[in-house]
Amino acid sequence: MRITVTVDGTTYTDDVEPRQLLVHHLRETIGKTGTVVGCDTSNCGSCTVHLDGQSVKSCSVLAVQADGAEITTVEGLARDGALHPVQQAFHDNHALQCGFCTPGMIMQSIDLLADNPDPDEQAVRHGLEGNLCRCTGYQNIVRAVQDAADRLKPGSTQAQPVGSES
Amino acid sequence: MTATVEPEVGKARLRKEDARLITGRTRWTDNLTVPGLLHLAFLRSPVAHARITAIDVEAARRKPGVIAVFTGRDLAEAQGSLPCAWPVTADQKAPPAPSLAVDQVNFAGEAVAVVVARGKAQAHDALEAIDVDYEDLPVVLDLAAAVADGADLVHPDLGTNKSAHWVFDSAEAGTGSDVEQAIAEAEVLVERTYRQQRLIPAFMEPRSVLVDPTGEQTTVWSATQIPHILRLMLALTTGTPEHKLRVIAPDVGGGFGGKLQVTPEEVVALVVATRLGKPVKWTESRSESLLSAHHGRDQLQKLTLAARRDGTVTGLKVELLADMGAYLRLVTPGVPILGAFMFNAIYKFPAYRFECTNVFTTKTPTDAYRGAGRPEATCAIERLMDELAAELGRDPIELREQNWIKHDEFPFTTVCGLEYDTGNYEAATAKAKEMFGYDQLRAEQRERRERGDTVQLGIGTSTFTEMCGLAPSRVLGSLSYGAGGWEHAAVRMLPSGKVEVVTGSSAHGQGHETAWSQIVADQLGVPFEDIEVLHGDTQSSPRGLDTYGSRSLTVGAMAVLKAGEKVIRKARRIAAHMMECAEDDLEFTAGKFTVKGTERATAITDVALAVFAAHDLPDGVEPSLDSEATFDPDNFSFPHGTHLCAVDVDTETGFVKIRKYVCVDDVGVVVNPIIVEGQVHGGLAQGLAQALYEEAVHDESGTLTTGTLADYLIPSAVDLPHFDTDRTETPATSNQLGVKGVGEAGTIASTPAVVNAVVDAVRHFGVNDIQMPCTPMRVWTAINGGPTDAGGLGTEAGGGLGSIDTSGGAA
Ligand code: FES
Ligand code: FES
Secondary structure: OEEEEEEOOEEEEEEOOOOOEHHHHHHHHOOOOOOOOOOOOOOOOOOEEEEOOEEEEOOOOEHHHHOOOEEEOHHHOOEOOEOOHHHHHHHHOOOOOOOOOHHHHHHHHHHHHHHOOOOOHHHHHHHOOOOOOOOOOOHHHHHHHHHHHHHHOOOOOOOOOOOOOO | OOOOOOOOOOOOOOOOOHHHHHHOOOOEHHHOOOOOOEEEEEEEOOOOOEEEEEEEOHHHHOOOOEEEEEEHHHHHHHHOOOOOOOOOOOOOOOOOOOOOOOOEEOOOOOEEEEEEEOOHHHHHHHHOOOEEEEEEOOOOOOHHHHOOOOOOOOOHHHOOOEEEEEEEEHHHHOOOEOHHHHHHOOOEEEEEEEEEEEEOOOOOOOOEEEEEOOOOOEEEEEOOOOHHHHHHHHHHHHOOOHHHEEEEOOEOOOOOOOOOOOOHHHHHHHHHHHHHOOOEEEEOOHHHHHHHOOEEEEEEEEEEEEEOOOOOEEEEEEEEEEEEEOOOOOOOOHHHHHHHHOOOOOEOOOEEEEEEEEEEOOOOOEOOOOOOOHHHHHHHHHHHHHHHHHHHOOOHHHHHHHHEOOHHHOOEEOOOOOEEOOOOHHHHHHHHHHHHOHHHHHHHHHHHHHHOOOEEEEEEEEEEEOOEOOOOHHHHHHOOOOOOOOEEEEEEEOOOOOEEEEEOOOOOOOOHHHHHHHHHHHHHOOOHHHEEEEOOEOOOOOOOOOOOOOOHHHHHHHHHHHHHHHHHHHHHHHHHHHOOOOHHHEEEEOOEEEEOOOOOEEEHHHHHHHHHHOOOOOOOOOOOOOEEEEEOOOOOEOOEEEEEEEEEEEOOOOOEEEEEEEEEEEOEOOOOHHHHHHHHHHHHHHHHHHHHOOOOOEOOOOOEOOOOOOOOOOOOHHHOOOEEEEEOOOOOOOOOOOEOOOOOHHHHHHHHHHHHHHHHHHHHHOOOOOOOOOOHHHHHHHHOOOOOOOOOOOOEOOOOOOOOOOOEOOO
């Protein structure tokens, strides 16, 4: 089947097998390897992208279902060379170690903050429940999301990072 | 160029590594492709133990896109036997370990055939067309039954399920007295049997390997912790000349010991790519990973602690059965042996005996998982100390203090003959107690107990140490390990003043690029940003023994420091020549050689340029500052710490909620506090998960029932508490940096802290043990008078988070 998707601002038209998962279409056909696959049961959240503005696990969407959709991956977040505030907050708060879960975590965090711009610790933890990280114990991820929330508040100056410089 | 002023070491530097990881510019092995790439898919045995009587692959060969199909018999000669580098005893028994099973399968998930196809989906589709006839053999699942007389055998040719029997006895070794005598004379004996359940490392990046045989060297990209060891082992296993192999570990998404392996799939990928002359790639699914990548832990521990009524410990006897699974993988037999030196922990036991029987079962092979042998030991002794305290009616911390090595007794030679260089258990414990509010929480516990609150508070302690910086080659040799433990590094001064640091350590999330840059920035006085760390490619970092056992900083970074010293030594001679003075007249600080007592100075970067031009060098001096070094320490390092955990246990449901977790770790000198804190957090998460959530469960036919992330319960953000972490800093004296290593500390310490807290919460119901993971069902059963110890309730898949799936385990 022929589908057209817009990914990180570029439009792609391709023939896909009906069984092709969106995540494989992104990685293998379009070359967006920033989005990764961590499981085969939709438990890990590594593959999270935004589909028409909503976060989805792209391993649980068929490529054909995304026909006509606008997709944002972690590779499309930076604007004019500047990191998205959530990306910056992940860096500033040491919210990643191996970084494998990070694309999915960042995409899910952005979605979480869109729904709840000022989440407390428990709200962040619940909002990220579908994204597994084996390295960090989540504490710095939670801190990064709350830090990003502060940065995203209208009129806020950028919050102070914990590390000395970037 | 400005030299750095404020020291880099100790600074909370944000990581260099992050830039690519937060933007998706990553190089995971599965991201890579080369022209003409073919894909592999493995057919795995659905049964745990059977003879293969026939395999028919003809239909699969005709499937669309299929290039070839190979069985174990097809590859038998080329694939050799998977290596085990740690024969723990001279008479250790080990079966041949083919990558693809040839005539018998010994665990469910073992690979029996491989399809090579143009597309990954095509390769998987063709698996269904392979027909295998299995003739069932009896499964061997229970450790104790496996060593009983007349047991069914995993490998009948070996005549036994016992692979090895390894003993350390302090009386025989002359490092202590006789434990049997201590037991005979004991005023108090604490005897327990603990189960260290089977865990799965479950790194987030599934394993992946790409082999390209089309160049002069065959290149192997692999999601591995050990590119250097892998290169040698692939060469030895397949007969490929070592110099014709290049191994690259690109970005690697976690390992935790799980990628410290030479895998069947790596061997098969190399053999198949070589045979076809075409590049091939394999990336596992999560289910394949949980099923067939090596598991960890899995011991049955019989423990006897002897003490006097006044609380002084007098002896410790440890008898282990350790589950190897079906085969001995890279360091499988050595994992429990690493624990041999840690059961005595921080305590002054005068008598100690450790014996371990390594046992084959028809399960997935076990091997290293974060801590490897030491968490098992620490969990046992820290549980026992709480049990002794309960027996004597003593406060568990005060009882520990009575028995631990005091700060003024270091260096201290333990009952196993290890020399602990430094430590201060009093300082770490005092700080932890204060942060925790220990006395207040104990008061609250008393009050709630008297009130009969349905939710009971429990407090758990773990005062741990570990031996890490796995290195001293001589010690590893004395334990029959097949390699050394040194590490290699090189420092290269580029003509423009930039620096390349080559390291044999192979990071997969640890942040070596940042930490090594900090160390070299201080040493050479060049900016942090001007340093590039090269690793994980046998072409750019030709020698190394890779990353595991909390060894990278204590051994790997020490090699970097030694190489840097040589650079400065070479530069000094040339700087003296440039400034026409004697070498002794120069002092080197902040990147500059200054003639003592004058303003005359030359930067090391200027020396690098002068060396590059080589127009005017002293006679006999080679035009290069580049230096390399190989470091092999004399001793292990011994981080320690005090972990305190408070849990609320709902006595009506058995549900455990961690209310407070405080840890004070002493990892020696800290290069980068945010990286250290991150390592502690991640370690705690894995240790807590063992206490409360995770277990690899096999059913009575030997099938893994926890084969997806829906059943194998890696904790999510909701399942973990906030951690209060802090540090004390007692520098190690075993290395120049004073560092001790931090990769495994959190995991080792936290498991017993949590279990002690859970048991403490319900001890007044007559409970003295709850098998891990302490699921609601197990806790509830314990409270209500059910079986609680290692012989107790069957395992349950998915129990940790209150799931109702109780399809029982047989093991
Ligand atoms: S890959 Fe795990 S949820 Fe999509
Ligand atoms: S940073 Fe490694 S899995 Fe999250």
